[in-house]
Amino acid sequence: MNWTWFHRLASPPYVYGLAARLTPWFAWPAALCIIAGLWGGLVLAPPDYQQGDGFRILYVHAPSAWMSLMVYMSMATAAAVGLIWRIKVAHAVAASCAPIGASFTFAALVTGALWGEPMWGTYWEWDPRLTSELVLLFLYLGYMGLRAGIEDTQRADRASAVLAIVGVVNVPIIHYSVTWWNSLHQAPSVMRLAKPAMPLAMLLPLLLMLLGFTLFFVALLLVRLRGEVLARERAASWIREVVSA
Amino acid sequence: MSRSEGTVAQAFPSIDAPAVPVAASNALAFPRADAREAARLALLRDLHLAFRKRGQLVQPLAFFAMVTLLFPLAISPELARLRELAPGVLWVGALLGSLLALEFLFRDDAYDGTLEQYALSGQSLTALMFAKTLAHWLLTGLPLALMAPLVAISLGVATTAVPGILLSVAIGTVALSLIGSIGAALTLGIKRSGALLSLLTLPLSLPVLIFGARATQLAIHGASLVAPLELLAALAILGVTLAPLAAAAAVRISLE
Numbered sequence: 001m002n003w004t005w006f007h008r009l010a011s012p013p014y015v016y017g018l019a020a021r022l023t024p025w026f027a028w029p030a031a032l033c034i035i036a037g038l039w040g041g042l043v044l045a046p047p048d049y050q051q052g053d054g055f056r057i058l059y060v061h062a063p064s065a066w067m068s069l070m071v072y073m074s075m076a077t078a079a080a081v082g083l084i085w086r087i088k089v090a091h092a093v094a095a096s097c098a099p100i101g102a103s104f105t106f107a108a109l110v111t112g113a114l115w116g117e118p119m120w121g122t123y124w125e126w127d128p129r130l131t132s133e134l135v136l137l138f139l140y141l142g143y144m145g146l147r148a149g150i151e152d153t154q155r156a157d158r159a160s161a162v163l164a165i166v167g168v169v170n171v172p173i174i175h176y177s178v179t180w181w182n183s184l185h186q187a188p189s190v191m192r193l194a195k196p197a198m199p200l201a202m203l204l205p206l207l208l209m210l211l212g213f214t215l216f217f218v219a220l221l222l223v224r225l226r227g228e229v230l231a232r233e234r235a236a237s238w239i240r241e242v243v244s245a
Numbered sequence: 246m247s248r249s250e251g252t253v254a255q256a257f258p259s260i261d262a263p264a265v266p267v268a269a270s271n272a273l274a275f276p277r278a279d280a281r282e283a284a285r286l287a288l289l290r291d292l293h294l295a296f297r298k299r300g301q302l303v304q305p306l307a308f309f310a311m312v313t314l315l316f317p318l319a320i321s322p323e324l325a326r327l328r329e330l331a332p333g334v335l336w337v338g339a340l341l342g343s344l345l346a347l348e349f350l351f352r353d354d355a356y357d358g359t360l361e362q363y364a365l366s367g368q369s370l371t372a373l374m375f376a377k378t379l380a381h382w383l384l385t386g387l388p389l390a391l392m393a394p395l396v397a398i399s400l401g402v403a404t405t406a407v408p409g410i411l412l413s414v415a416i417g418t419v420a421l422s423l424i425g426s427i428g429a430a431l432t433l434g435i436k437r438s439g440a441l442l443s444l445l446t447l448p449l450s451l452p453v454l455i456f457g458a459r460a461t462q463l464a465i466h467g468a469s470l471v472a473p474l475e476l477l478a479a480l481a482i483l484g485v486t487l488a489p490l491a492a493a494a495a496v497r498i499s500l501e
Contacts, residue, residue, distance in 0.1 A: 138448040145444055149435040158498040159431050163445065166427055166491050170449050173480070177452035181459070 010087045013238045016229045019222040026219035033212030040205030048202075057115045059205060063213035064108035065129075068136055069171075071101030071217060075143075076168040079161035091157035092232060094164065095147060096224035100217060102140035108133055128182040132175045139167050153232060283368040284376035291380035294353075301349070305342040305385050306392055312338040313396045324401030331400040332461035336454050338396065339389050339414055340421065344443055346385040347425040350377065351496070355433050364500055370493040378426040378489065386418030402465050409464025416477045417457035423484030424449045430495035453480055 008014045041059035048055040075097035082090035112130050113123045124130070143160055150156035233239055278286070295302060316334045317327060327334075354360045354377075363373050393414040394407040402410075428446040432438035460473035 135448045142445040177455045181455040
């Protein structure tokens with residue numbers, strides 16, 4: 001089997017060019033999916049029989065929450081690849097993931113709080129999902145703080161990779177312990193969306209938004225990755241050619 | 246050089262050696278102690294060093310007592326209300342006390358080059374990290390656990406809850422020390438790392454806090470605390486198996 005395509009992915013100049021070429025292929029479909037999803041979710045979908053129009057924040061909240069976890073997994077996977085095979089580009093991918101993931105987590109928390117106000121009557125409820133989302137934000141902040149604290153890039157890469165992997169082991173433990181903790185404090189009566197009974201007109205825009213957010217993440221990641229590679233390789237000669245071109 | 250450090254030097258033939266190649270040849274020239282013996286000596290060394298600076302040992306305990314004092318002053322001196330809050334006060338205090346001591350877990354050894362010698366000694370760094378963490382627990386976790394019942398009684402908890410509180414804090418601090426060793430190793434060499442260390446360690450410590458506080462609460466109410474104790478023990482065992490590996494990897498990275 002020919003592995004050249006894979007080995008080329010470890011070369012910064014190749015990845016830089018590839019990221020530039022791939023960006024529009026993710027950015028445009030992302031924009032289309034998000035516009036279609038928002039149109040479907042905010043205009044076409046019928047109001048919920050219990051929550052009225054308030055439920056529509058779901059179309060931003062659920063994809064953000066989904067992305068916050070997915071970005072963490074991508075970040076940890078990239079960090080592990082970088083740590084195991086000593087691939088610098090993989091570390092650059094992990095470093096680019098962190099701020100995006102933290103932003104999605106923040107968006108999920110804010111939209112969750114805004115949704116909570118009309119539904120629960122309070123902006124913040126110590127609901128297990130909101131609490132684990134908050135802990136996830138702290139995990140992102142810790143990762144970024146560790147990266148910023150170590151001046152040497154290679155050491156920062158490897159140390160933060162260890163942290164990301166430790167975090168992945170801990171995320172499920174934290175999630176289940178928080179769920180367990182909450183179920184002791186209060187009956188899970190807060191608010192239950194009738195889970196499977198979501199009509200297609202509501203579900204379809206949600207799926208579109210999920211797809212759109214995922215594509216949006218990849219497009220953002222590619223842009224950030226180019227910046228990261230430029231910063232890391234600023235001493236290399238190929239940078240001068242790229243910049244002067 | 247004291248007797249204790251002399252025995253360590255035998256276990257780590259390279260302890261006085263200046264650089265890498267010498268260490269490698271020394272390792273061949275001396276018979277190397279097995280990993281368990283090396284870990285035992287590293288543990289004894291840490292305990293010896295700590296007992297020479299007894300003043301530092303008391304600090305986490307004083308901090309724990311101080312944090313406890315804040316709650317009656319800030320909330321209410323009524324014992325009935327304090328009793329309800331006792332599990333939270335105890336565990337937040339123990340968590341912060343253990344966190345306070347973490348900064349010193351590797352710092353002195355990193356400054357004087359001991360960690361570097363450990364890494365070059367050819368001994369399993371994982372075993373040595375486990376030994377260091379165990380020493381840290383014996384010096385902070387165990388005293389905190391012994392003090393927790395006193396703190397609980399001062400908050401109006403009945404004496405019947407003492408064994409349960411002692412046991413839950415003792416097991417919980419094992420997990421806290423192990424989780425903390427990863428954070429302490431990762432932040433080695435970072436200046437003013439205190440806040441960062443808390444930011445890294447606290448989110449990972451939340452499960453210990455949850456199960457520990459629950460066990461303490463059950464102990465105070467006189468109920469069976471087997472379930473949360475078992476979960477605490479599971480966390481501690483998971484920590485024993487994985488945390489020294491991660492800490493050793495982090496120490497190696499910080500020495501690069």
